[in-house]
Amino acid sequence: MKKILAALFFSFALFSCDDGDITVTSFDLENSDLTPCEIDDKKVLWAVNNEDVYESMSLELDDNRLRDTLSQTILTLDVSEDLEINLSGEDNRLVYRIYDGEITGGEYFCKGVPPGSPRVIEEYVSAGGVAKITTRFNDITLEADADADGIPNGEEGYDPDGDHLDTDGDGIPDYLDIDDDNDNVPTATEKNGSPEDPTTEEGYLDTDEDGIPDYLDPDDDNDGILTRHEIDPDDVQRAIDENNDDFLSPIPTAEVDGFPNYLNKDVFDPNFEHDLQLDHHITRSYRSTIEIKNFNLIRQDGSGEDIRFDSYILGRVDVTRIPFQQFTNQQQENEEDEDNEDEETDIED
Numbered sequence: 001m002k003k004i005l006a007a008l009f010f011s012f013a014l015f016s017c018d019d020g021d022i023t024v025t026s027f028d029l030e031n032s033d034l035t036p037c038e039i040d041d042k043k044v045l046w047a048v049n050n051e052d053v054y055e056s057m058s059l060e061l062d063d064n065r066l067r068d069t070l071s072q073t074i075l076t077l078d079v080s081e082d083l084e085i086n087l088s089g090e091d092n093r094l095v096y097r098i099y100d101g102e103i104t105g106g107e108y109f110c111k112g113v114p115p116g117s118p119r120v121i122e123e124y125v126s127a128g129g130v131a132k133i134t135t136r137f138n139d140i141t142l143e144a145d146a147d148a149d150g151i152p153n154g155e156e157g158y159d160p161d162g163d164h165l166d167t168d169g170d171g172i173p174d175y176l177d178i179d180d181d182n183d184n185v186p187t188a189t190e191k192n193g194s195p196e197d198p199t200t201e202e203g204y205l206d207t208d209e210d211g212i213p214d215y216l217d218p219d220d221d222n223d224g225i226l227t228r229h230e231i232d233p234d235d236v237q238r239a240i241d242e243n244n245d246d247f248l249s250p251i252p253t254a255e256v257d258g259f260p261n262y263l264n265k266d267v268f269d270p271n272f273e274h275d276l277q278l279d280h281h282i283t284r285s286y287r288s289t290i291e292i293k294n295f296n297l298i299r300q301d302g303s304g305e306d307i308r309f310d311s312y313i314l315g316r317v318d319v320t321r322i323p324f325q326q327f328t329n330q331q332q333e334n335e336e337d338e339d340n341e342d343e344e345t346d347i348e349d
């Protein structure tokens, strides 16, 4: 319990009415993994503690800025701006409760009518204070693999200062790029080969043994024809149509004896010219951290007792596999060209 603003007027010692035993609450709800749910348009974030004492903290929020979300378990996907919500009135409030028995959260906080037992024996409700919600990507540690291509961010030129490596210069940094060399073969499928295939020192497939792993090599077999031009555009189109299964599937049809031309230096014909690019959408993870500033809970029994902190880190909500759209510079240009053409057609009409 940090930064106690005022002396705690509440002793944390409670006398249970039932058996006369002294129950001491630990008030152990800081930095909790919060569980979100939604009820009557309100978001509720709750945490319970059933060690030694049965207690819960729940944050009820009803704020328009939290509504524009993809699913009810997401508070916000805005990683650039923190949200501050004043805790006032019935709509936005923090509630601390102590019960006479074990508390399971979901039934209590996420159903219209809470169960009859356990019984609430003490209740504290916020009087003022601000809930500050800070949301950040939760997949940007050096060990994480944001684009799920099997290579950790740290090995893909992720830079905490924002100067990320973009090998193919397509506008998508390597750590978010499912096709780092823009050859239309996803990194996940070209980073490893069979055990007998040549590899780089780091152990990645290096077909032409030029020291550049295939996943960063735009000409994998070093026959002078870019890999992207050794793949039948129908195969790329099919991968795009199959909506981001991230793999050219089945095996590219431009092949000899089951061996794709782009890995065969003796085959450089046919040579396909096209500017198709794979779908680069991925999914990402987020963490929202909830801090209560000017934390002030008032006991609801009329005694006026309260609990205060100037800052209290209530906890966090993690969400994973949230769709994250990405377009390469080329795809964006194509999109704009199409829009312009549409406009011109409209004008002509």
Ligand SMILES: [Ca+2]
Pocket (backbone or CB within 6 Å): 145, 146, 147, 148, 149, 150, 151, 152, 153, 156, 174, 175
């Ligand atoms: Ca990766």
Ligand SMILES: [Ca+2]
Pocket (backbone or CB within 6 Å): 166, 167, 168, 169, 170, 171, 172, 173, 174, 177, 179, 180
């Ligand atoms: Ca890139």
Ligand SMILES: [Ca+2]
Pocket (backbone or CB within 6 Å): 179, 180, 181, 182, 183, 184, 185, 186, 187, 190, 214, 215, 216
């Ligand atoms: Ca590639």
Ligand SMILES: [Ca+2]
Pocket (backbone or CB within 6 Å): 219, 220, 221, 222, 223, 224, 225, 226, 227, 230, 262
């Ligand atoms: Ca080639």
